[in-house]
Amino acid sequence: MSLAELARSPSPSPIWPVAGQAMTRSPAGPDMDEEALRRIGSKIRYGRGETIFNEGDPAEFAYKVANGVVRLCKHLSDGRRQIAQFLLPGDFFSFMELSEHSFTAEAVSDVTLVSFPHRQFERVVEERVSLRRRFAALLSKTIHDTQNHLVILGRQNAKEKLASFLVMLVQRRGEDAGPLIEMQMSRQDIADYLGLTIETVCRVLSEMKRSRLIDIPNVHQLTIRNSDVLNDIADGIE
Amino acid sequence: MSLAELARSPSPSPIWPVAGQAMTRSPAGPDMDEEALRRIGSKIRYGRGETIFNEGDPAEFAYKVANGVVRLCKHLSDGRRQIAQFLLPGDFFSFMELSEHSFTAEAVSDVTLVSFPHRQFERVVEERVSLRRRFAALLSKTIHDTQNHLVILGRQNAKEKLASFLVMLVQRRGEDAGPLIEMQMSRQDIADYLGLTIETVCRVLSEMKRSRLIDIPNVHQLTIRNSDVLNDIADGIE
């Protein structure tokens, strides 16, 4: 099971080795987990660009993306912005926060979320070993991903950053989904994710297009022509 | 309780709100938690520069820093390096990893660690609600810190980066510890933490010294002369 799958589906087996089997007080199993979560969740919609919550707001809900794309970001006082994560359908966020949100969540596109009141969510997770493992593993994976993001921001140049970003998009779509990548996010979003300016993002994408690495049929669509070379660039090999 | 304290001491009360009280199968309470951990831990020493484990190695132990400083880093194939975290005495690391380490851990100075076999560590944490909460909160805090690190790497200039780094050092030492900051890490370590070159780190520190923001009595010691201005620079206000 890939990390990407792990992040978005119930875990049928323990994520990391555990010596003993702990007890549950509720019917066990992933299906029951899904059911338990479903019962405390409610759907909620946000329009493109709307703020879901702000950094510093009291954390009242955990969320799962049902549809659309969400960005988690930090804003500096002078308007600079850093996007920490894009969340795609199936992704959870804000699910094990301290009492205040540590980032702002905004709708990249129109989105539908499932929201879980934090207290109930904590209770359900507290009761179920399998859910506990799943969300603990999800936290670990988030740290893992964020640390890779650190490398991208701290030690890669513009071309490598874009290559890493595109490779990430491909991996998260699942290898099956065909060559066409739908990018809901704007050039500004990409720039703020990669620590670049919008102009540099444009220039590098154009350059990749000229060198036949990618095609850009449409501003929000993209296809990879040579994923081997793209991977090499992302890994700093070329 | 500050986040910094939270990271390094047992949690006397629940970190985030929980609806119901879950049961434990073992004597409860923070003191008992410490005792339970102590019983499965063993001391282990590493010399300055030694590798504790490599990225990709099977994760067999969780660690607590007893003495010295540890760096967690990622290495690129061409020698570039990004440091994700410095760990100071009292800090835990690698405590809720997937089956393989997602980063390399190296000794910045001579260090003493307490190592906990992962299976036993998981068992103890699984058994104790208070420990579960404590380490879940620690994971959350790590994500929080890493996201702030993203902002530093992605959206701050060299001067702001150094200011943020120094402010972090001060905050982690505890406000009480006097004005002298002992920096165990080398200039190269600082550069690799901030996504800069060693030369830029030197130049910015010299500039800060010239403008009477800091003093550098010794390569590995530093005092803050004007912490208000330093904070403003770190926050991008000035």
Added chain:
DNA sequence: CGCCGTGTTGACCAGTTTCAAGATTGGTGG
């Protein structure tokens, strides 16, 4: 049809890196 938001491209500039030359520090052995 024209306007507005977004994206693209170019010219120039600034901040950071690179390369290179010393200075300082710490450790080792005479």
Added chain:
DNA sequence: CCACCAATCTTGAAACTGGTCAACACGGCG
């Protein structure tokens, strides 16, 4: 205790990447 060596740190000058500013293109929509 001091001399020497290696490693680390500091500083300067030149080169380069990415940023800034500005003009223009594109596309959706009233």
